[in-house]
Amino acid sequence: MKTSVLLLGLLLSGYAQGDSVVYICDSGHAKRYHLRDDCRGLHNCTHHIVKISLGEAKRSGRTLCDFDGK
Numbered sequence: 002m003k004t005s006v007l008l009l010g011l012l013l014s015g016y017a018q019g020d021s022v023v024y025i026c027d028s029g030h031a032k033r034y035h036l037r038d039d040c041r042g043l044h045n046c047t048h049h050i051v052k053i054s055l056g057e058a059k060r061s062g063r064t065l066c067d068f069d070g071k
């Protein structure tokens with residue numbers, strides 16, 4: 002059970018750091034995350050816009066949307 006304890010610790014430390022919240026399009030294809038839910042990059046999203054933590058977005062391999070980076 003060592004692995005699950007370690008995983009829980011990582012999760013808890015992630016929350017303790019006050020992960021910022023980002024927005025993603027829940028299309029299953031989108032590889033970007035957005036800092037604002039009204040970002041231009043999300044206007045094309047025909048699926049749900051989901052709020053997740055920045056850490057979670059990065060762990061799932063997403064990168065910052067071009068519009069947000071400017």
Ligand SMILES: [Zn+2]
Pocket residue numbers: 034035036037040041042043066067068069
């Ligand atoms: Zn964006």
